[in-house]
Amino acid sequence: MTPYPAVSKAPIVGIGSTAARALTAEFARHNEATSALVIGADHASLVVAAAVEALLPGDMLTLVAGERSTAELLRDHISGLGSWIADRVKVVDTVDEAQPADVVIVGEPVTGTAQDVRTLLDRLGKYVTEGGVVTLATPALPGRTGGAAAELFRQGALFGVGSDLVVRNQPPLRVHRLRFTAADPRAAAGLAPAYRPSSVPVTRGMHIDSNGVAAAGIALGLAALARTARPHSRLWLLPALAAAPVAAFFRDPERVVPADPDAVVAAADGKVLSVERMTDERFGPGEFLRIAVFLSVLDVHVNRVPVAGRVTDYFVEDGGYANAMTAAAEHNVAAYTVLDTERGTVVVAQRTGLIARRIVQRVPVGTLVARGERMGLIRFGSRTDVYLPADRAEPLVTVNDKVIGGASVIARWR
Numbered sequence: 001m002t003p004y005p006a007v008s009k010a011p012i013v014g015i016g017s018t019a020a021r022a023l024t025a026e027f028a029r030h031n032e033a034t035s036a037l038v039i040g041a042d043h044a045s046l047v048v049a050a051a052v053e054a055l056l057p058g059d060m061l062t063l064v065a066g067e068r069s070t071a072e073l074l075r076d077h078i079s080g081l082g083s084w085i086a087d088r089v090k091v092v093d094t095v096d097e098a099q100p101a102d103v104v105i106v107g108e109p110v111t112g113t114a115q116d117v118r119t120l121l122d123r124l125g126k127y128v129t130e131g132g133v134v135t136l137a138t139p140a141l142p143g144r145t146g147g148a149a150a151e152l153f154r155q156g157a158l159f160g161v162g163s164d165l166v167v168r169n170q171p172p173l174r175v176h177r178l179r180f181t182a183a184d185p186r187a188a189a190g191l192a193p194a195y196r197p198s199s200v201p202v203t204r205g206m207h208i209d210s211n212g213v214a215a216a217g218i219a220l221g222l223a224a225l226a227r228t229a230r231p232h233s234r235l236w237l238l239p240a241l242a243a244a245p246v247a248a249f250f251r252d253p254e255r256v257v258p259a260d261p262d263a264v265v266a267a268a269d270g271k272v273l274s275v276e277r278m279t280d281e282r283f284g285p286g287e288f289l290r291i292a293v294f295l296s297v298l299d300v301h302v303n304r305v306p307v308a309g310r311v312t313d314y315f316v317e318d319g320g321y322a323n324a325m326t327a328a329a330e331h332n333v334a335a336y337t338v339l340d341t342e343r344g345t346v347v348v349a350q351r352t353g354l355i356a357r358r359i360v361q362r363v364p365v366g367t368l369v370a371r372g373e374r375m376g377l378i379r380f381g382s383r384t385d386v387y388l389p390a391d392r393a394e395p396l397v398t399v400n401d402k403v404i405g406g407a408s409v410i411a412r413w414r
Contacts, residue, residue, distance in 0.1 A: 003031070005348040008381065009213070011312075014167045014169070014170060015045065015046060015047055015108075015173070016046065016168065016170065017050075017128070018166050018197055019046075019168075019173045019175060020046035020049070020050040021050050021195055021196075021197075021244065022134075022135075022137075022166055022195065022363065023046065023047055023105055023107075024050040024054055024105060024135075024196040025135075025194055026103045026133045026135055026177060027059075027061075027105065028053075028192075028195065028324055029191050029192045029194050030056075030059075030102070030103075030190060030191060030194070031056070031192055032058070033058030034056075034059050034060075034103065034279070035059070035060045035061075035101040035102050035103070035129075035406060036051060036054075036062070036101070036103045036278050037062045037063075037095075037104045037105065037125075038051055038060050038061070038062070038102035038105045039064045039066075039098075039104065039107060039127075040064065040065075040067070040108040041064060041065055041066055041068035041069060041108050042066050042108075043063075043065075043069045043074045043076070043077040043108065044069070044077075045069075045105040045107060047105065048063065048073050048107065048279060049075075051105065052081065052085055052089065052116075052323045055085065055089075057383075059086060060101075060178045061090070062087075062089075062092060062098045062099070063078070063089065063091045063092070063168060063337045064091075064092055064094065064095045065091075066107060067108075068088040068108075068194055068195065071091050071403050074091045074406070075091045075226070076319075078091060078218075082091045082249075091231075091333040094297050095127065096139075097147045097166040098127060099130060100126070100127055100129045100132070101125050102128075102132045102133070103131065103132060103133050103134075103135065103174070104124055104125075104132065104133070104134045104135070105134075105135050105277035106120075106134070106135070108137035109136075109137045109138060109139060110136050110137065110138050111138070112138060115296035117138075118265040120141055121134070121178070121227060124257055125180055128180065130181050131182060131183035131184055132179070132180065132181075133177055133179050134177070134179075134180070135175060135178075136167075136175070136176055136178075136198065137166075137174065137175045137176070138173065138174050138176065139171055139172070139173060139174075140165055140166075140171070140173055140174045141328070141363075143323075144355065152219055157316055159180060159181055159182050160177075160179040160183070160311070160364060160365065160366020160368075161177065161178055161179070161362055161364050162176070162177040162362075162363075163175065163176050163177070163178065164196065164197045164198065165210075166197045166199075167197075168200075168212070169315045175197075179366055181206050182366070183311075183366070183368050185309050185342065187309035188308035188341075189261070189342065191368060191369075191370040192370055193257070193370045193371075193373035194369075194370065196362070196374050197210070198210040198211075198362065198373060198374075199252045200213050201217060205250060205254045206252075206254070207245055207252040208309050208387065209302060209377055210249040211250050211253045211360065211377065211402065212247045212248075212251070213250075214248065215246045215250065216243040216244070216247040217356040219239045219240070219246055220245040220330055222241070223236045223238075223243070224236070224237040225326060226239065236356055237344070245260060248385065249297070249376070249380075250302075251375070252300070253300065254303045255372060255373055255405065255407045256408055257372035257407065258409055260409070260412070262412050262413040263371075263409040263411075264306050264307055264388060264409065264410055264411040265306050265405070265406055265409060265410065266291070266304075266386075266404060266406070266410050267302075267303050267305070267306045267348050267384045267386050267403050267407075268293050268299070268300075268301075268304070268384035268403075268404065268405045269295060269300040269346060269405045270293040270294050270295040270296065270299045270383075270403065271293065271402055271403075272291065272292070272293055272400060272402075272403060272410075273325065273399065273400060274290070274291070274292045274397065274399060275289070275292075275395050275397060275399065276289075276292050277289055277290075277390050281402055282336075282384070283338065283387060286390070286391065287389075287391070288347075288387040289386065289387070289388045289389070289395060289411065290385055290386070290387050290391055291386050291395060291397065291410050292383060292384075292385045293383065293384050293386075293389075294324055294325050294382075294383050295324070295353075296380065296384050296385065297355065297380055297386065301356070301379065301382070301406065302376075302405065302407045303348070303350060303374070303375050303376050303378065304337070304372050304374055304375060304406035305348070305373045305374075305375050305385055306348065306386050306410070307343070308341065308368075308370050308386075309337065309339035309346060309369060310340045310366070310367070310368050310369070311337060311339060311342035311363050311364065311365050311366060311367045311369060312338050312339065312365065313336070313365060314336065314365055315335075315336055317333070317334050317336070318333055318340070319332045319334065319351065319352075320332055320333070321352055321357065322353075323412070324351060324352075324353045324354065329353065329383055330350060331384075332351045332352045332353065333351070333352045333359070334352070334359075335347050335350045335359045335361055336348070336349050337349075337350075338339070339369070343388075343389060343392045343413050344389035345387075345389065346387065346389075347385075347386070347387035348386055348387075349385040349386075350382070350384055351384065352378065352382055353380065353383060355380040357380075358378070359376070359377075360376040360377045360378070361377045362376045362378040372406040386411075391414075392413055393411045393412070393413055393414065394408045394411060394414055395410065395411050395414050396410060397410045397411075
């Protein structure tokens with residue numbers, strides 16, 4: 001029997017630091033005692049290093065050696081890291097010796113057919129606790145893994161599937177997070193915002209969304225093409241000079257989330273358009289407190305989760321593209337993310353505007369989300385609404401107030 005549930009004999013695919021961080025992000029984001037199991041661990045891998053780095057007091061990490069390592073090498077490696085690490089890391093000879101864990105990480109990229117992946121997931125199921133998460137990576141390049149990745153989504157879609165494309169890896173990888181049983185929404189309160197490879201660091205405090213990196217790259221590519229085609233013309237300066245402001249539109253600064261557990265934070269940067277009580281049968285009975293924020297073209301357009309909870313529904317309603325500051329925007333195209341929280345149903349509505357035509361949402365149904373966590377973005381001027389149970393929340397902002405997504409407190413739970 002193999003020491004871990006291998007899928008296929010395939011060429012070695014490396015896992016770089018960004019992919020390793022994405023693979024271990026579910027373990028790293030827990031602020032309470034958590035257990036993790038790395039299957040296919042390599043004593044020299046960045047995945048093991050990232051998992052060890054994520055350890056907190058009370059955590060337990062179990063390692064099962066992969067094909068490029070042995071249990072003896074892993075034990076020697078862990079013992080060399082000091083007693084604090086060694087007391088919290090256990091190395092077992094086979095996966096059958098491991099106890100079920102809250103987070104199961106496959107430490108080597110998964111390749112093969114959809115049936116191979118189905119077999120692997122069936123075997124992994126007994127090693128994950130109720131509501132726990134399995135994370136694994138597949139090559140992002142076209143090939144046999146395309147069908148396998150689709151199978152991953154079908155297998156876990158009932159209780160939550162997340163996927164991150166890690167371009168900064170050779171070759172690029174797609175990291176999948178799968179939950180086979182429903183998670184308790186109360187557990188979200190003990191989570192830190194998830195690490196997202198889509199937020200590309202530029203400086204310590206400033207990131208650029210991957211959409212901006214791609215857009216700036218296209219602009220620079222057009223500039224290079226124009227200069228090659230017409231070397232004596234200055235036409236290439238137009239796309240070249242546009243690259244920086246295009247990237248700046250997709251800026252994604254780090255934010256400090258308020259420590260107050262009763263604080264509801266803004267879902268977006270911008271100006272408060274309205275604070276009102278209303279009913280909406282789509283989200284359940286009773287009144288909701290709705291706080292609408294207008295995002296100008298100059299505002300940060302990355303949206304954040306206002307409260308901790310579990311995503312229970314996501315749907316898009318068709319409509320127009322009226323100016324987001326007008327009453328007509330009520331009927332614009334909008335994406336609704338519904339959260340189950342300890343205080344009741346909370347909804348975030350991402351609305352298009354006169355210029356905005358593209359909504360990006362990155363927290364699939366079933367996902368546990370932390371307060372202040374990045375959830376997606378809207379391209380160009382737009383509007384973001386937060387719906388809160390009216391009898392449980394007290395508004396702390398008024399019309400025309402300026403708010404900062406993930407940092408400004410817009411309401412407080414009673």
